[in-house]
Amino acid sequence: MGLLYSTLKYLAVTLWSVFVIAPFLWAISTSFKDFQSVTNGATYIPWVDFEPTLEGWRALWKSPAQGGVAIVEPFFNSVFVTAAGSAISIVLGTLAAYALSRFTFKAGPIRNGDITFFFISQRIMPPVVLAIPFFIMLGKFSLLDTLMGLILVYIVLLMPIAVWIMVDFFNKVPREIDETALIDGCNPYQAFYKVVLPNSIPGIVVAGMFCMIFGWTDFFFSFILTFTEVQLLPVAIVALNSSITPWWSLSAAALVSVAPLVFVAFIVERFLSKGNLSGALK
């Protein structure tokens, strides 16, 4: 029983790993190929099946005029928009969530739970619904095709996630901790930033990670709300898929676009395994 179970378990994990890792391996090997090695049937092992080259990677820096794909500017645009959008969402979302968790709001029949749901409901709507309103609004304020406009849109998209995660987190932080801080001599603001906030870093890290993932991987809005001035990475990569696709550069660009998420995942994993998420309270 035990042996069979663990065999099956490892088999399942192995299968799943192959399933997840194979595309990466394929992308990595493709990124070192040239036109010849891509088009002459399937090749797998560098130096044996094909002669590796760095051309695909070099093209990332070069402008299209030089035969490159110029992915650097979209990359940093994406970093800037995602970081700014996530940071602002986390700050506003954490404050909103704390208020929703600790104070009672009443507006007619509306209560705290309804307000929290209102935030989340923004994410339940299919994004397409928001495309035209966003387009019109950004147009009115001349924010179409600007980083600023994208950041605003991302705040709208990411803040519900931050609010949702942080409300849940604060609800699990015992109220006694705030009350004790008040008794110990803090005013309500000090109680929040001296005591509750330091204890909430794990929640903020998780919320921040989700914001970054959702922001970084958004294609839809950055595609619709930008044209020529500003381009984000996902849009730039998809744009490579033209009549003669440079598969090597496309693979390299795709790997570059995944790298930051892998990096974030490793950091968060480190953070989690240090036990910072558990035992912070009680």
Place this chain on the structure above:
Amino acid sequence: MAEIELKNIAHSYNPQAADMTYALDPFNMTWVDGGRYAILGPSGCGKTTMLNIMSGIVQPSEGKLLFDGVDVTTLSTSERNIAQVFQFPVIYGTMTVEQNLAFPLVCRNYEKSVIDAKVEEVAKALSLQGLLKKSASRLTADQKQLISLGRGLVRDDVAAVLMDEPLTVIDPDLKFRLRRQLKEINQKYRSTLIYVTHDQNEAMTFAENIIVMDAGKIVQVGTPAELFDRPKTTFVGYFIGAPAMNFFECQAAGGYKLSIGSAVIMTGTDLSKVGSAPFKLGIRSEYIRIVEVKGANTFSAYVQRVEDMGNYKLVTAVFEGHVIKVKVERDIAVPADSVELQLPAENCCVYAADVLVS
């Protein structure tokens, strides 16, 4: 340090609702400066609510709170300068033990030297010296509770120290030591100490005055002896003492007399002015005597059971359907079947509609 007065204080958690209920019924109470009090009562009777009103965590729906005659009802928690310890450990997980203990002083801008001295003193009293540099989140539950206690004790200028069943999570051995230490600290600084507990022994040994609460009401305030000898209601009689007070349904039999079935008992209470409410006679099992011969205030009861409780014997006897518990010394011989029981008049408490007739 201050005398704390609650004037017509009442609290409801649903003040606007149509079926509004009081968690605390309107009441008055004065806590003498430097007093050592215990609040005793069953779960949900409003003990925590009362403490939270005093510390300002809860705004009372009605009434006023005075510290030394000054109205503090609208002052914030920090302005009231009260220390409060909750039932479950509350620690600042991102700080060390030392920072935890110092926090109430740091928040109030005490001088570094004062803080260090005070933290050391408290750490010593609670045997936390070895842990000072440790992160507070990496401690056991009772160590964490010691820190909560410590934070309640570092300031000696507080108006009062409120403790809400602080020793629940602590093991009995340490509990005993801590209780003594709290008593010593209270005697040293003479700060008012209000201590919620559901353990009557703790209350009896710890406090100068005990407040018994039931269903949002204060039913009796008194010394442990008063609560034991003259419980104001049958509830207090049941709640305090082990075993609970004996109660008998009875009828007025003229003057100071009551009849329990066929027995007529002389009490210390003049019943001629009291109407014909349903009477109950209450007497502690400690005060019932086993006698050899029939006499005044005696009746013969049938012995059902004799339990050896170590330092005393607990006799369960039955008289005309009434069950009577009698505590007797260990070396007194208890007859096997029938005993003469005597209820001394001065120990008989008479209750009309469950309230003591005085």
